[in-house]
Amino acid sequence: MSHLGDVTVPENHAIIAIRSARVNEAFVRRAIASVFAMCAFAFVACAEREARALYERAQQHVERGEYALAVELLDRIVAEHPEGETARRAREERTLYVGLAAAVDTYAVRRVNDGIVRTARALYLHRGRHGAWPAQLSELRGVETVDPWGRVLRYAIKPRGRGFVLGSYGADGAPGGSGENADRFVEDGRFVDRPSVQP
DSSP, X not given: OEEEXXXXXXXXXXXXXXXHHHHHHHHHHHHHHHHHHHHHHHHHHHHHHHHHHHHHHHHHHHHTTOHHHHHHHHXXXXXXXXXXXXXXXXXXHHHHHHHHHHHHHHHHHHHHHHHHHHHXXXXXXXXXXXXXXXXXXXXXXXXXXXXXXXXXXXXXXXXXXXXXXXXEOTTTTSSSOSGGGSOEEEETXXXXXXXXXXX
């Protein structure tokens, strides 16, 4: 140490050591920050790649008409990778595919209801022309009497010819059930929960 009057001044090597320590400390802080930034960038890039892979799988389900499965994958993207372009696209498309999934689920039900209504009209036309209900649905002309699952509609004439029961046991072909498996029956021209006669 040198003394200049009342002031003590460190030697040159001491000043250089202090400055060097401060430079090294700043360098280390910047290096650590850079490493953290690179790790964060790599993590985000990896997460976006994973999100894109899920998105591609969702699109494959869409191409096959499996909208409910596509929605599950889009929900997973939003939950697991909420940031990024892929999550934004997933949020936008989810609403569309939810609607399409619902339409697919109800399509067969609408078809069976429409088929039952058309066949019931044909039954009334037959009775008007011939004075009696047909003994079998095969006597009807120009009407499809098969449900969406490939089974002939169930048909029965009520005792003494006082009406008819017409319908389908749904996708599973068995009495009872819900959704696509629900029974759909018309009795005397009106949809009923349980027909009075089992066809």
